Amino acid sequence: MGPFNRPDRLRWQAASVLAAAPIAALAAGDVPAPPLGAPVHASPAALVADLHRRLLAGQSATATLEAWCAEHGLADTPRVRAVRVRGVQRDAPVEVRSALAIDDATPLRYRRVQLTCGQRVLSEADNWYVPSLLTAAMNHALDSSDEPFGRVVAPLDFKRQTLHDREFWPPRVDGARATVLEVRALLRDGQRRPFSYVVENYQQDILPRQTPAAGGTAPHR
Template sequence: MEGQALRRHAGLPVAALLLGAAGTVPAQPDRAAILADLDARLLAGGSATRTLEGWCREHRLAADPRITAERVGGVDKPISAEQRARLGIGAEEPVRYRHVRLRCGKRILSEADNWYVPSRLSPAMNAALDGSDIPFGTAVAPLGIGRRTLSTEMLWQPGTLPVPAELIRHRAIVHDRTGRPIAEVAETYRAPLLDFVTP
């Protein structure tokens, strides 16, 4: 039944899913449909940062819906040969790694690993990524970025409680307006994205 609900409601606005035919809020929100809507938005959006900011604003998860990145130090994940092939770079091309938590107010909405090619960014973009907590999508937005999804994984099946800390995991290639890859990202989207849903 949950699977049927997910297929039936995927892509519908959340407001429509939460309201019944008579305009009243049902006792049990359709979490499968809400999660499917979130996943569809993330997959369709060119920037996860912009998608999360829109979600945060729409559902009033913070007074200020801006997304900020909290860099996590002391973590390093070397890039693999397979990742270099997906980015279209050779074995000697420098790659930088960045691990961040994306926040909306006090809520951590996602955690991300990011391997990016600095030679394909501007000096100002590299300086911002090196010296601040700016989200990657915000820093490179002038490149006209888009995404190509490599994999998506649902980590929670709505209908089971309690809701786990992690909901969805995506891996994607981020490319510029010409289609040239600039980064590979692995993103895990977290339970505070559903804090607006009444249990």
Template sequence: MFVLPAVLPLVFLACLLAPARALESGAPSPAEPWPDTAAMRRAAQDFIDELNRTLLAQPSATLTLERWCGARGIGDPALVRAERERAGEDPAPQEVRALLGADAQTPVRHRRVRLTCGAIVLSEADNYYRPDRLTDEMNAILDTTDTPFGKVVRPLDFRRRTLEARLLWRPAEEAPSSGTLEVPRFVLAHRAVLTLPDGTPFSALIERYTSGVLAFPAPK
């Protein structure tokens, strides 16, 4: 059984705390305009808090987002796809290799995607993973299709260990402007490691959830 480091390398901790680099093109679809009132700000905060709790409680962010979209009418059908951004993919830094238990000779791949539902961009994610801990079929699907990572590796019965969950926007703490509620590009960020049932890590994730998670009509 592989044991994740009790203390993460300092450089990787700095990476977790620094703002993640956004994809260079394809800005997320904005939420439908909501009136900027105290009640709408409280509602937006409640939705973001709910999504955060749900993500923390489930191993697969992809399935969580599909259920989120299905319950709120985002996309038709509520099917999450991964749009890959190959130009932004980089070699894994040493700190990520250490987290995944990979030495200098062990391949670690980087998959950079936008998770979308219909025309709505829900999140942007960087995923470093060890192909030697996946099946050949899984690796082929990841290399050649837009299937989200969580769906591809679902047969592994993986676990998710959250390293950081950060609310990037707290609308209820800000005063309303009496105009239209302006939602920032990113509202929530997670850093996590996926492991096999025995604790062996195979993927390190950086996820930024966009204004698109609120792309539904304002609550009554």
């Protein structure tokens, strides 16, 4: 029988199979499942916290929002669009140019959009970016289309650095807006150069409709 008796040999074989399983799965190209999100019937505050966590963990807000829309059934087609808000122009605050490591003479472009999914406005974003660090095709797409910024600049292999983030529940009301989460982030290209500073205000409509239990409060609007 060799150095092991039969019971020891069987235990050793079982342990070897279990130890090799994760390696085999990764070798086959499987990606580990992401952490589970908030339960389907979680409270609004818990859902905001879950979305917050996902946005901080992801590199593209657009991709995170599309996955969120699909998971929570926010639209028949979970496709995020960037609806341009025309006629709005904001000079970059001092902290924006400082974060982008540029002086006052460096040209900046400004883009204000509403990120929508179906009929819902998920967020409103102010974005200042350095056009000289983008390709001509990217600048043209940003000027002439409703494509989300993250999707347009994806070839830059950018990384997202969160500068500031804060949850609001109850929502922070500002006129017609009800903001549940604010995130300020810096995007860096594959060469680590900062090229975009974005301020994102996520709206209450990003939460799924909730059906109250008997005798409960009115559903989220």
